[in-house]
Amino acid sequence: MPMKKPCIAVFDVGTTSIKVCLFSPDLSLLACSVQEYPLQTAGPCAEVDAGTYLSAMRRGVAAALAQAEGFAVAAIGLSTQGETLVPVDRPGAPLHPFLVWHDAPAEKEAAALGAAFPEQTFYETTGLPAPSGALPLAKLSWIRQTLPDVFSKTYKFLLLEDYLLFFLTGNFLSERSLQTSTGYFSLQTDDFWEDALQWAGIPRSMLPDCLESGEKAGVLLPHAARFLGLPADIPVFTGAMDQTAAALSAGGFTPGTITETTGTALVAAACTDAPVFAKAHHVTIYRHAVRGRFLYLPIGNTAGMALKWFRDEFCRDLPEQEAYRRLDALAESVGPGSGGVTFLPYLSGSVDPDFCPQAKAAFFGATLSTGRAAFARAVMESVAFLLSDFLTLLEALSCPCKALYSLGGGAKSRVWQQIKADVCNRTLFVPACREASAQGAALLAAWGNGWLSAPEMPKKEPTACFSPDAEAVLRYQKPLARFHALYQAVKPLYV
Numbered sequence: 001m002p003m004k005k006p007c008i009a010v011f012d013v014g015t016t017s018i019k020v021c022l023f024s025p026d027l028s029l030l031a032c033s034v035q036e037y038p039l040q041t042a043g044p045c046a047e048v049d050a051g052t053y054l055s056a057m058r059r060g061v062a063a064a065l066a067q068a069e070g071f072a073v074a075a076i077g078l079s080t081q082g083e084t085l086v087p088v089d090r091p092g093a094p095l096h097p098f099l100v101w102h103d104a105p106a107e108k109e110a111a112a113l114g115a116a117f118p119e120q121t122f123y124e125t126t127g128l129p130a131p132s133g134a135l136p137l138a139k140l141s142w143i144r145q146t147l148p149d150v151f152s153k154t155y156k157f158l159l160l161e162d163y164l165l166f167f168l169t170g171n172f173l174s175e176r177s178l179q180t181s182t183g184y185f186s187l188q189t190d191d192f193w194e195d196a197l198q199w200a201g202i203p204r205s206m207l208p209d210c211l212e213s214g215e216k217a218g219v220l221l222p223h224a225a226r227f228l229g230l231p232a233d234i235p236v237f238t239g240a241m242d243q244t245a246a247a248l249s250a251g252g253f254t255p256g257t258i259t260e261t262t263g264t265a266l267v268a269a270a271c272t273d274a275p276v277f278a279k280a281h282h283v284t285i286y287r288h289a290v291r292g293r294f295l296y297l298p299i300g301n302t303a304g305m306a307l308k309w310f311r312d313e314f315c316r317d318l319p320e321q322e323a324y325r326r327l328d329a330l331a332e333s334v335g336p337g338s339g340g341v342t343f344l345p346y347l348s349g350s351v352d353p354d355f356c357p358q359a360k361a362a363f364f365g366a367t368l369s370t371g372r373a374a375f376a377r378a379v380m381e382s383v384a385f386l387l388s389d390f391l392t393l394l395e396a397l398s399c400p401c402k403a404l405y406s407l408g409g410g411a412k413s414r415v416w417q418q419i420k421a422d423v424c425n426r427t428l429f430v431p432a433c434r435e436a437s438a439q440g441a442a443l444l445a446a447w448g449n450g451w452l453s454a455p456e457m458p459k460k461e462p463t464a465c466f467s468p469d470a471e472a473v474l475r476y477q478k479p480l481a482r483f484h485a486l487y488q489a490v491k492p493l494y495v
Contacts, residue, residue, distance in 0.1 A: 006074035020060030031067035047097035077445030078239035082181030106142035107133035127285030137183030169218025213289035214444035240289035245440030256402035262410025266303035384423035422472035
């Protein structure tokens with residue numbers, strides 16, 4: 001019987017689904033299985049039971065292995081969302097469902113946190129713009145005060161990747177790129193922020209030890225191996241937060257390379273080795289998976305979500321399976337500027353380049369002759385306008401854009417990509433592997449396993465590139481100016 005070839009299994013755990021991806025040692029994608037799961041929601045709370053994550057992992061492993069006959073898992077990597085938190089007892093059993101990243105029951109505690117630390121001190125220490133109820137730091141205080149029975153039994157507070165590392169290896173460990181989103185990790189010391197932990201009433205001993213991304217966390221335990229249908233003793237490596245891992249996969253660990261992800265939200269990621277903590281506007285700064293590097297992360301809350309909203313509310317007649325293709329065709333039928341229609345994409349407030357949680361969405365410029373195609377294109381153009389603003393913002397922070405890579409579901413749209421290229425006057429490259437977060441985690445595991453030497457990265461030609469059209473670049477100058485003027489005009493109306 002021929003010997004099976006080695007591969008890397010990556011658990012890429014998102015908000016509502018887990019992707020189990022298999023990669024060859026040179027980071028070619030061999031298989032990908034997507035397993036969805038529901039959130040438990042009530043009021044401001046969004047939770048997931050630990051068993052939900054684990055069951056999805058097991059289903060995903062079986063489905064992925066079925067797609068990659070002739071390969072055997074020889075290393076395991078991880079990429080997860082940030083902020084999602086769970087308290088566990090000494091044996092490692094969860095004492096409460098996971099508090100998902102956007103779960104915000106701790107607004108009262110966040111306000112107290114804001115009163116305890118000057119805003120600029122908090123920003124320069126953590127890299128996070130301001131306290132919020134979604135921060136694990138605020139949630140720690142909330143659990144201690146609101147759930148005393150849970151707190152009294154808690155041995156460790158774990159983020160999602162931490163818990164999965166424990167399940168796989170039996171070791172309570174974490175990594176710094178994940179901890180950077182908590183509010184209790186200091187970019188200045190590259191360690192936990194003791195003052196913040198004291199404020200929350202949490203001893204350091206209740207947090208896991210931190211490794212570097214790509215370090216060996218242990219080996220797959222027999223009971224976890226049986227559960228997942230894998231051999232025991234496979235080495236397991238620490239990963240990175242999803243946005244950091246995605247940037248890593250596109251070469252975003254050297255200054256000058258910027259990635260833009262048009263998924264539910266719009267997120268740009270720019271690497272720097274000397275972060276600037278501006279006073280005028282606080283851009284999120286994360287500790288990179290690569291030691292000594294940091295990521296600026298301008299965020300727009302709604303990008304792909306805005307197009308989905310438009311599809312769901314105004315295009316219900318379009319067949320679901322081809323709705324986005326039809327929207328592309330509609331948008332392509334209208335020229336730059338959407339026939340004078342401008343859309344403000346603030347369906348869930350504004351974060352960057354102007355922090356305004358009260359911001360609302362708006363269409364402007366319609367006439368009796370305006371059709372649905374103009375509105376569809378205006379939604380796409382609004383995201384491109386935001387991306388242009390992000391690049392300007394990053395330039396002001398000494399992060400010039402020398403290469404721009406597009407990730408996320410929006411990168412599948414040829415029309416949307418060309419709009420971005422024209423608005424930003426930049427060539428956009430689309431990597432060959434669309435599973436960027438998973439590939440970044442696979443790269444870290446390949447480094448840790450010695451299959452690749454850091455910072456070596458196999459050269460993969462982009463699957464597509466979109467160069468700006470000189471005429472369209474000029475035609476977008478007025479629509480971009482109108483976008484900015486419209487926001488300033490309606491901002492005083494936000495309450």
